[in-house]
Amino acid sequence: MCDEREPLLAYLYAESDPEERRRVEAHLASCEACRDELAGLRSVREDLLAWDLPDHESVWKPFTPSRPVWSWRDVPAWTMAAAAVTVLAIGATGSVAANALIARSADPARPVPVLMTAGVPGASGAAHTAKAAVAVAVTPADLAALETRVLDEVNHRAQPAAERTSLSSSDYDKLFTVMTELNNALASSRDDVKTLRARVNDLSVKVEQLAQTQQGGR
């Protein structure tokens, strides 16, 4: 075949400039191989149109409008860390990422992103908590309990802002308790991981929305 791949491709997708287009058309008129090639590519493009998508309903729970920008600082640090660890545990993404998130949660300048599940290399600290992130599944009841706890905490906890921005030792105790409970629960069930992941995502979004509400309510 002629060396016309790039020009043919540009022609196929109507991205040739006019001069190039005229040249390709003149070439096609005299080259059967390239005509066949172009016809083959067009037929593939037609086949590709058949690839259906499943119905998709929005998964986005809209941010509440007319609120000032909220900050992670308004969410008690231990609840964010707990949510992060839950997501990580269920995603079984490993201990490095869990360490990173926990380490970052202790830094007031770097609020914890709950849904960020990508590992951050090189982080240190709180190594003994990583064990909690190893298991794979928890029961819906465990999550419901955690959810209630987190929501209660976000809704009712009245603390000076300064205390919310970092993990105090009692926060750590609470976090470890939650993680231990989770860890025990994780060992007991491996079912419905997807359902549970969805619930954790839900929970994370709720925490965010509560954070907004809290900020807006002041």
Added chain:
Amino acid sequence: MAPTNRSDEELVARATAGDLESFNQLVRRWERPIFALAYRTLGREEDARDVVQDAFLRAYRGLPRFKGEAKFSSWLYRITLNLCRDWIRRERRAPIVPTPAGTDPNSFADEQVSPTTSVEELVGRHQLSEAVAQAMAELPEDQRTAILMKEYHGLTFQEIADTLQCPLSTVKTRLYQGLSVLRRRLERRQTEQASLRRATWEGTS
């Protein structure tokens, strides 16, 4: 100006300044394409939905760092593709082709066919959809991504290069190679099904 007419750039600027509703609008505008990209990359609905949610949360948090050098959509596509790549690595496997009950290509053998039934009639759109999904899932990631961006998102070569942060010529090569592989696979499938059809007919007559 009606809010729905605002450009992505305007909405990004407003969202960055703290207008959450502007960000909601960006989500409404882009959620479906982002779901389509994630679904066609991963092959699994639920994981695609997770990726959609993660992608918009990341985009929201990344707004202060988004300098507007690229288009918002290119940036969003890149975030999505990175999340998909993370997912694939985490799962340590290739994208999964969904095969709902009754769409097994082998079920052709069970269908009542006559010698006058054309391949085109036999190969329903749904089955072609499955075949395309299968062939795409088997492509190398680079080629698959280039084809997704071009065929299902209508990006120009240059926009794909910007999104994937690679040279224009690389984009064209990946596209061409990917299309050529798809062509061979889809043509081979049609040939196989034509002979399967013949065999079925001969076996039942």
